[in-house]
Amino acid sequence: MRRALTILFLMAASFAAGQTNEAPRFSFPRWGPSIKAGSVYNFTTDIEGGGSFAVNRYFVEAGLARLWRFDRMVSVSAGYGQDDYRFSGLGTDPWNNIDNFRVGLFARWALDEQWVLFAGPSVRSYGEAGTDLDDALVGTFFGGASYRFSDRLTLGPGFMVAGQIEDSTRYFPVLLVNWNLTEKLSLETGGGFAATAGPGLSMVYDFSKHWKFAVTARYEKKRFRLNGTGFAKNGVGEDRNVPIIGNIGYFFYPGGHVSAVIGYDFAGKISAEGADGLKLYENDYDSSLMAGLVTSFRF
Structure with a gap:
């Protein structure tokens, strides 16, 4: 926890990474490097069955x-x-540390004053420490378009294709939205912590030039390759839940952002499959509290 909060406080990730046509509130250089980082701690939760x-x-x-x-x-x-x-109280841990690596490309291109196109392919690796990188690779693609109906409303269709380790590829629609309900309150498509299974929906309140409050909900499903030491040797682990996350963000200008996050995970389930695809373990777990810090900086 202490190591995570240290890393977290120094760097982290932008909360509203998935905004549609909203103009940035600071100017960018023609070429702009950035750094994002963060850490969130999910407090201890009980597993059904022990x-x-x-x-x-x-x-x-x-x-x-x-x-x-x-x-x-x-x-x-x-x-x-x-x-x-x-884990504790299980005898044999289903898994331990899950590493994830990611490289990605993102493009946003305005055709005119109303239409904007988006595309974002990426390659990711989810695997327990000790697994081969190529055994844990998956590909993901996000694409869509948005239309600016007015200064207050931007909407558009999107879709996401997400590869799954030893499972069928997932296809699901995404609604791109940026709706200014009032001068300070807006409904937006928002990004998640690091690399999640897809964007969520955020209610955002601009308290002032520097302070922003937000609440985001999403569905998350993570599948990862397991190594050869646990009871599901060289199999696949899965963790899925529905997090609802509150965010209090402070924005530096021209390009910095630090946020505190606190939230709750609901409808949690963990499972493990053997290398032959047979289910070896599956249990629901109780709702759990999460808290942490996230930040981003552009140079």
Whole structure:
């Protein structure tokens, strides 16, 4: 926890990474490097059938963006994160540290004053420490378009294709939205902590020039390759839940952001499959509290 909070306080990730056509509130250079990082701690929760676990999640990501103007840009990024699971009362732990590596490309391109296109392919690796990188690789693609109906409303269709380790590829629609309900309150498509299974929906309140409050909900499903030491040797682990996250962010200008996050995970389930695909373990777990810090800086 102490290591995570130290890493977290120094760096972390932007909370509203998935905004649609909203103009940035600071100017970008033509080429702009960035750094993101963060850590969130999921407090101990009980597993149905016995045992408990806690998770310390952290990540760091570096990127480089080429901007022609705010609505025409291309960026590349590479990042690393770890989910440090700590089980107790199970006899044999299903898994321990899950490493994830990611490289990605993102493009946002305005066709005119109303239409903007988005595309974001990435390659990711989710695997327990000790697994081969190529055994844990998956590909993901996000694409879509948004239409600016007015100064207050931008909507558009999107879709996401997410590869799954030893499972069928997931296809699901995404609604791109930026709706200014009032001068300070807006409903937005928002990004998640590090690399999640897809964007969520955020209610955002601009308290002042520097302070922003937000609440985000999403569905998360993570599948990862297991190593050859646990009871599901060389199999696949899975952790899925529905987090609802509150965010209090302070924005430095021209390009800094630090936020405190606190939230709750609901409808949690963990499972493990053997190398032959047979289910060896599956149990629900209780709702759990999460808390941490996230931040990002552009240079």
